[in-house]
Amino acid sequence: MSGGGPPRKRNFKIEAFKQRVELDPKYAERTWKVLEHAIHEIYNHNASGLSFEELYRSAYNMVLHKYGEKLYDGLQSTMTRRLKETSKSIETAQGGLFLEELNAKWMEHNKALQMIRDILMYMDRTYVPAAHRTPVHELGLNLWRDHIIHSPMIHRRLLDTLLDLIHRERMGEVINRGLMRSITKMLMDLGPAVYQDDFEKPFLEVSASFYSGESQEFIECCDCGNYLKKAERRINEEMERVSHYLDAGSEVKITSVVEKEMIANHMHRLVHMENSGLVNMLVDDKYEDLGRMYALFRRVPDGLSTIRDVMTSYLRETGKQLVTDPERLKDPVEFVQRLLNEKDKHDKIISVAFGNDKTFQNALNSSFEFFINLNNRSPEFISLYVDDKLRKGLKGATEEDVEVILDKVMMLFRYLQEKDVFEKYYKQHLAKRLLSGKTVSDDAERSMIVKLKTECGYQFTSKLEGMFTDMKTSQDTMQDFYAKKSEELGDGPTLDVHILTTGSWPTQPSPPCNLPTEILTVCEKFRSYYLGTHNGRRLTWQTNMGTADIKATFGKGQKHELNVSTYQMCVLMLFNNADGLTYKDIERDTEIPASDLKRCLQSLACVKGKNVLRKEPMSKDISEDDTFYFNDKFTSKLVKVKIGTVVAQKESEPEKQETRQRVEEDRKPQIEAAIVRIMKSRRVLDHNSIVAEVTKQLQARFLPNPVVIKKRIESLIEREFLERDKVDRKLYRYLA
């Protein structure tokens, strides 16, 4: 209280009441006796007879009259004496009652301490800070610590009792958690140092040896899944223990002890455990066990990387087997489907059990990238898979399903290093689909192109898009042709021409065969019409790529519509004028290239159910001495008979070599362009840097071979785009 002005200014010194200036020398002694008596009474639970005001005033007066030190010392020695008695009574407590007695005495001490502090508050407020002594409450705690907790008869016994109780709880007994909580709280109240030194440290040591023993026992007799279950339960138990009766700060410490003893120390053994380790879990889709392993291993250093490494090597190993197994290579669609299934399986594991961990996704991706590129036919197979899906696989599928499948394919595509090889094959397959009208859904085709475009840019797909444009203009041209020339044509054969822009399509120039005269006339009409509307163009016939529908009448007058290739049509038309022809005759009359002719004849004469020709002698293969006859006895349940050419869907070895070679050829200008681009901006660069830069620029499409790059550089030097530095032969200069 203060007068006037702002209230509560307390900085001034107050002198003693003036009527008390003359002091009885015995006064202090008498007053202390009163207070000492009161302290004993408080310990004896007799406080109700005491007047707070009187005691407070006594202490107040003692401090005021410079007897603070006497008061303080008196308090200290009185309390010490009381606590020594208390310690004896605790020491004599038997067995299980020990903790309870300790706790009860602690409660009493606490309460008494608070009362004492209250009546001695004036001393706490003025004398203690001035004399730099410990405040009453803290003094009381320190005395308790020194005379009770650290008393030789109690110290060890307390620790043993606590540890024993915890051990018993770990073994499944029920213990008095409330009491445990009070005791640990007491240790904390005495200061974190007391809790840590007198309880926590030994507790952690004992726990470590307990779990080290237990984990040893478990790992000998449990499989990996069960072991992890046990470890998880132990960790949860310890966390629960902390929440019930230990200080919250112990949680990290004790869990890390369990983690170290149960997980970190056995990590490798667990992961590689025979018949139940990580690989088995992956194989059997044990989401729960995998999830548990992830959650537990995440807690220890290097835990996740251990899982990841094992998973990666497992993926690489199985992937490698998958892509190099010659059995699997027989069916490209099945091959790609397997890859997709494998990817789906592990994607699910990562999302369900590994919390969609980015590092695991990366590991999965890099593993796929690794093994897909082990097989250089992967680009072809992936394209074949798309081809299969777009030809027939997607019939009846909804738009969403189509998108899903295409997205998956794109995912595999992203793993490819030789994207240009894929492009090459995709172009071939797309051309076949478009020309034979086999594509199921135009939307799906375009969707795939858009995906490729977003992935690799405009350049990659411009030719593919050109193919679609050609198809569209061809349609328009044909409509226009028939609209203008229908009366001229009469009722001859119907012609459907696809005009393909050279360069956009993967056509190999092949000499046209001799077409039957009926067809030739229509073709000539179309040629004159087309060249009449488009100046300066050149038309060549790709007879190796066409198809034809022809009507045929067989022996008993039954009529069939045959769907054949242009070559097959040419062959069949010959039989309108002759019953039997030798191979040589056919070859001479049609001028079909030998390999194509053999395949064509094989499909006409050797396929059961579709053998519209008869061959002599009968055999599976075509030889140059064979003779062919029109098969009068041909029958079929179907009116329309589709005669496929015997084509290996998968490329044969020489074809593959050829494609390879073409890809290599196509890469050359790309590598050169990259080199020139780089040198134009850098002017001077050494060899290794050029190789690195070129690789970087082109890796979205393929991985250029350093040897090839070197050859291209040499070729550019020859053509005087670059020159070698005169001093340093490793340096190249750009010549503008």
Added chain:
Amino acid sequence: MMGKGEAPAPREPEEEEDTGGVVKLISAEGFEFVVDKKAAMVSNTLRNMLTSPGGFSETRQGEVRFPEISTHILEKICQYFYWSLHYSSGKETAEFPIEPEITLELMMAANYLDA
């Protein structure tokens, strides 16, 4: 100045029931002041006295004797309790008038009561 309707006016000694919400302060001359506990707790000494565990006689009887504080000082103190209660929380302040002749005694009492 007195925030509450219950005026801490001096009263003749008479029997007062312990109501829990109030506490009786008795001066050296025996005058009793009945104040809200809330107000009395402005003094830390009184706060401890009233909240200390273990039941001192004051807590049980609800009255505190001050043999060294005279009536007029105790009255002033009670007034201060209410003044403080009223103004300590809010922003508005008002002068708390203290007559110069009692300043010293009042200050000593304030030190005693830690208020």
